[in-house]
Amino acid sequence: MTGSANEQLPVIVAGGGVAGITAALDLAGSGCCVHLIEKDAVIGGQTARLDKLYPTDHCAFCPVWTQSRLCLAHPLITVHTHSCIDAINRIQEKGEDQGEGQGEDRVEAVIKRAPNYIDARLCIFCGRCEAVCPKNAVSPTLPHALPRTFLVDADVCTKCGRCVEACPTRAVDMARDPEKTKIIAGNIIWATGFSDTDISVLPELGYGSHENIMTSLEFETLTAEAGPNGGKILTPQGKVPDRIAFIQCAGARDRRKFSFCSAVCCMHALKQARWVKRRNPNVDCVIFFTDMRTQGRHYYAYYLDAVQNQSIKLVRGRPGLICPLPAKDLIAVRYEDTLTGQLNTQGFDLVVLNGALDPGSNARTESSFTPETDDQGFVCNTSDQQFSCGFCRAPADVEVSAIEASSAAIRALGTRINGNGPN
Numbered sequence: 001m002t003g004s005a006n007e008q009l010p011v012i013v014a015g016g017g018v019a020g021i022t023a024a025l026d027l028a029g030s031g032c033c034v035h036l037i038e039k040d041a042v043i044g045g046q047t048a049r050l051d052k053l054y055p056t057d058h059c060a061f062c063p064v065w066t067q068s069r070l071c072l073a074h075p076l077i078t079v080h081t082h083s084c085i086d087a088i089n090r091i092q093e094k095g096e097d098q099g100e101g102q103g104e105d106r107v108e109a110v111i112k113r114a115p116n117y118i119d120a121r122l123c124i125f126c127g128r129c130e131a132v133c134p135k136n137a138v139s140p141t142l143p144h145a146l147p148r149t150f151l152v153d154a155d156v157c158t159k160c161g162r163c164v165e166a167c168p169t170r171a172v173d174m175a176r177d178p179e180k181t182k183i184i185a186g187n188i189i190w191a192t193g194f195s196d197t198d199i200s201v202l203p204e205l206g207y208g209s210h211e212n213i214m215t216s217l218e219f220e221t222l223t224a225e226a227g228p229n230g231g232k233i234l235t236p237q238g239k240v241p242d243r244i245a246f247i248q249c250a251g252a253r254d255r256r257k258f259s260f261c262s263a264v265c266c267m268h269a270l271k272q273a274r275w276v277k278r279r280n281p282n283v284d285c286v287i288f289f290t291d292m293r294t295q296g297r298h299y300y301a302y303y304l305d306a307v308q309n310q311s312i313k314l315v316r317g318r319p320g321l322i323c324p325l326p327a328k329d330l331i332a333v334r335y336e337d338t339l340t341g342q343l344n345t346q347g348f349d350l351v352v353l354n355g356a357l358d359p360g361s362n363a364r365t366e367s368s369f370t371p372e373t374d375d376q377g378f379v380c381n382t383s384d385q386q387f388s389c390g391f392c393r394a395p396a397d398v399e400v401s402a403i404e405a406s407s408a409a410i411r412a413l414g415t416r417i418n419g420n421g422p423n
Contacts, residue, residue, distance in 0.1 A: 009186035017045020019390030020191035022405035028076040042145035051224035054271040055302040061144035068146040086112035120149040122171035129163035187412040190388040197358040206322035216354040241349030248289040251356025263395030
């Protein structure tokens with residue numbers, strides 16, 4: 001792609017998490033117009049759900065909030081929430097001096113926007129819509145999510161209109177319909193991240209049999225300082241637990257679910273166990289692991305500190321059975337310690353399952369278009385016009401995702417300069 005006209009083509013970034021926001025800001029900082037497509041009502045992705053980030057243990061939402069605010073305020077970035085890519089068509093325009101098969105490649109993307117009953121641009125977050133809803137269908141976004149607004153659960157809402165009448169700024173409109181717009185762009189960067197998935201298909205893990213058996217992201221929400229318990233370590237019943245088990249590779253490295261290692265889970269479990277011990281040193285934390293993978297700057301030191309200084313116990317072995325005990329709030333964990341060969345059964349107040357992270361679920365939408373993925377669900381780089389970064393490309397934590405996003409932005413800019421794809 002050559003010429004000043006080509007340099008004016010925007011770039012579409014699919015996904016508003018850390019990778020997507022980083023790519024959008026890097027592109028906009030180079031003078032490129034960006035359309036950021038996010039299927040949820042807010043940007044920030046999974047990182048906005050985290051309480052802390054390893055290995056610094058700093059608040060997770062602080063950098064995300066800052067970057068999200070910069071993204072929303074940047075004049076060259078248009079943020080499309082409640083949206084997904086419905087179709088992609090490749091357009092090749094041939095110039096006067098160009099022969100067959102040569103010319104300027106463009107991408108025409110059809111953006112589908114779901115009904116957004118509360119317009120975040122008009123919402124002043126007064127809470128009157130939530131107060132008058134008889135079905136509790138209106139709820140606020142996360143305290144640190146942007147844009148800060150209220151959401152309507154379409155599955156619960158009866159469209160009685162009370163929230164419309166109560167809104168002082170006319171931000172609520174229950175008559176909105178889905179919208180479709182077309183965007184002509186030079187490139188698309190896929191940064192759709194990952195999501196929790198249903199692991200009830202692995203019956204030995206016991207997920208769904210008791211509310212004290214939960215995923216790591218559910219546990220993160222339960223114990224977060226901005227969460228329902230204000231950072232206190234409590235069970236869903238409001239009790240202080242005596243023992244918590246963290247089960248690694250729960251759905252990962254398993255051909256019944258995901259055959260790959262999710263890469264982030266070992267450090268994530270260490271972080272959660274460390275913060276449990278900081279907030280309540282009397283809680284025993286046991287991590288059941290297959291291989292403790294702590295690759296990254298300061299990661300191994302983080303692991304050593306958890307084991308040596310915070311009394312976090314590590315057991316090498318995958319539990320073969322997790323189930324609630326009858327008439328008790330305890331969860332039984334049956335396992336083999338593969339270092340000693342001993343079979344054991346222990347009781348825990350909470351069981352945290354870590355590992356079933358689906359890289360393709362966010363890329364799959366309710367629209368008619370799905371990007372090309374490999375046999376493990378990771379989004380492929382299909383052409384010089386489309387790139388992927390972050391967890392949807394390969395397992396990656398926040399740091400790696402941000403680095404890959406900057407690389408994808410450079411590659412997208414390179415196609416605009418060189419005209420022959422990235423070098």
